[in-house]
Amino acid sequence: MDRIAIEGGNPLFGDIPVSGAKNSAIKLMAASLLTSEPVRLTNMPRLADTRLLGRLLQRFGCGISESDGPDGQQTLLHTPEITSSFAPYDLVRQMRASFNVLGPLLARTGHAKVSLPGGCTIGARPVDLHLKALEALGAHIDMHEGYVFAQAPRGLKGGDITFPFVSVGATEHALMAAVLAHGTTVMHNSACEPEIVDLADCLNAMGAKVSGAGTKTITIEGVTSLKGTDWAVVCDRIEAGTYAVAAAMAGGEVRLTRVRPDLIAVLLDKLVEAGCEITRGDNTVTIKRGAGRLRPVDLTTDVYPGFATDLQAQFMALMTLADGESVIRETIFENRFMHVPELGRLGADISVSGGEARVRGVERLKGAQVMATDLRASACLVIAGLAAEGETTVNRVYHLDRGFENLEGKLSACGANIRRLKGDSPVEEDE
Numbered sequence: 222m223d224r225i226a227i228e229g230g231n232p233l234f235g236d237i238p239v240s241g242a243k244n245s246a247i248k249l250m251a252a253s254l255l256t257s258e259p260v261r262l263t264n265m266p267r268l269a270d271t272r273l274l275g276r277l278l279q280r281f282g283c284g285i286s287e288s289d290g291p292d293g294q295q296t297l298l299h300t301p302e303i304t305s306s307f308a309p310y311d312l313v314r315q316m317r318a319s320f321n322v323l324g325p326l327l328a329r330t331g332h333a334k335v336s337l338p339g340g341c342t343i344g345a346r347p348v349d350l351h352l353k354a355l356e357a358l359g360a361h362i363d364m365h366e367g368y369v370f371a372q373a374p375r376g377l378k379g380g381d382i383t384f385p386f387v388s389v390g391a392t393e394h395a396l397m398a399a400v401l402a403h404g405t406t407v408m409h410n411s412a413c414e415p416e417i418v419d420l421a422d423c424l425n426a427m428g429a430k431v432s433g434a435g436t437k438t439i440t441i442e443g444v445t446s447l448k449g450t451d452w453a454v455v456c457d458r459i460e461a462g463t464y465a466v467a468a469a470m471a472g473g474e475v476r477l478t479r480v481r482p483d484l485i486a487v488l489l490d491k492l493v494e495a496g497c498e499i500t501r502g503d504n505t506v507t508i509k510r511g512a513g514r515l516r517p518v519d520l521t522t523d524v525y526p527g528f529a530t531d532l533q534a535q536f537m538a539l540m541t542l543a544d545g546e547s548v549i550r551e552t553i554f555e556n557r558f559m560h561v562p563e564l565g566r567l568g569a570d571i572s573v574s575g576g577e578a579r580v581r582g583v584e585r586l587k588g589a590q591v592m593a594t595d596l597r598a599s600a601c602l603v604i605a606g607l608a609a610e611g612e613t614t615v616n617r618v619y620h621l622d623r624g625f626e627n628l629e630g631k632l633s634a635c636g637a638n639i640r641r642l643k644g645d646s647p648v649e650e651d652e
């Protein structure tokens with residue numbers, strides 16, 4: 222397993238281009254199963270997760286080709302016929318979001334057998350809301366031996382779905398299933414994340430009739446078939462936010478390009494509160510951190526447009542160096558403080574009680590060996606390493622490769638002293 226070594230202390234100066242969003246790209250790839258025509262996705266991030274999903278889609282008869290286009294990597298997905306509706310455990314367990322192929326397979330063929338995804342380090346993450354939504358669309362669901370067997374031999378039917386609480390994955394899943402259902406579906410208490418808007422807009426470009434995406438109520442008038450389209454993946458607001466925090470932590474001045482500032486507005490406001498200077502352009506954001514210590518800032522994670530749980534770990538890293546105590550509350554996942562003991566190895570002073578972390582800022586962090594536990598926690602450790610004195614080595618870098626395209630390249634282009642160490646990690650892997 223590769224590791225990342227960072228010699229801390231260099232401020233960052235330069236431009237960082239933001240990639241297409243992982244959490245949109247993988248749903249758009251799954252949505253391509255809904256049509257027999259080709260779907261071309263541009264601004265595609267090169268990530269382990271998109272490659273893994275590609276391997277799963279190929280099992281269903283999807284032909285995939287990748288090439289470089291004017292807008293970054295592009296991926297052409299074409300499934301003239303679904304040749305299998307079976308998603309095996311080995312592939313689904315490696316990436317929870319691949320469970321979302323269930324809806325498109327069911328909508329297109331009337332049946333599917335998909336492994337349950339299981340929990341992960343950040344929480345149990347059940348899929349009950351996904352299954353209830355599919356049942357509301359007329360699917361018959363059975364579960365045996367860790368697999369979901371779903372059937373709708375005469376096709377799915379439009380229905381009324383009320384989510385008891387907001388779920389990004391369940392909203393997207395129900396949306397993908399409902400576009401080919403007979404009749405109208407209304408989804409209440411839907412998630413409003415930008416990736417859902419991206420998915421709905423792409424489906425509409427394919428001929429679907431979806432309205433209200435980005436609000437709590439989404440209405441879908443089912444159509445009999447969808448066509449192919451060309452679609453540019455929305456920018457990755459979590460990647461953008463991560464580099465914004467990295468600039469605040471390391472100091473210097475970084476300009477994010479190919480970004481939509483509105484999608485990270487809440488984070489940018491928090492960075493201003495912490496003492497950074499932010500300049501928003503049309504497709505750029507500049508983050509400048511002057512001399513002096515950061516101010517402590519409290520935050521509570523929430524569904525969009527609230528503070529993203531996927532940026533909580535990174536912001537916590539920043540607060541470890543603030544001049545005072547900040548309180549960080551995690552409300553989306555029950556176990557998303559796995560980075561706390563690792564930050565402690567760098568000298569951070571954090572205590573956790575339930576879903577609340579108290580971060581007492583210290584004057585400096587010191588480099589150490591740390592262990593990445595999940596994707597966003599890994600990013601937080603890299604950010605902390607940029608500001609720590611001496612060398613920080615982040616083990617289990619495969620987590621980072623799932624969701625950050627060319628992280629070392631983007632940071633070192635801005636002056637970070639960061640490099641990948643190939644080969645065996647000295648720590649034992651358990652995944």
Ligand code: EPZ
Nearest residue numbers: 244318346347348349350351388389390391531553554596
């Ligand atoms: C998506 O996960 C993202 N993943 C996550 O990003 C992100 O943290 C999360 O949304 C919240 O924004 C992808 O888009 C691939 P949820 P998702 O359904 O859809 C509970 C990353 O690092 N729940 O909104 O799985 C669930 O356990 C990842 O890129 C149920 O109880 O999130 C959680 O506590 C990590 N039953 C809460 O709802 C269900 O059927 C919100 O989960 C579904 C969810």
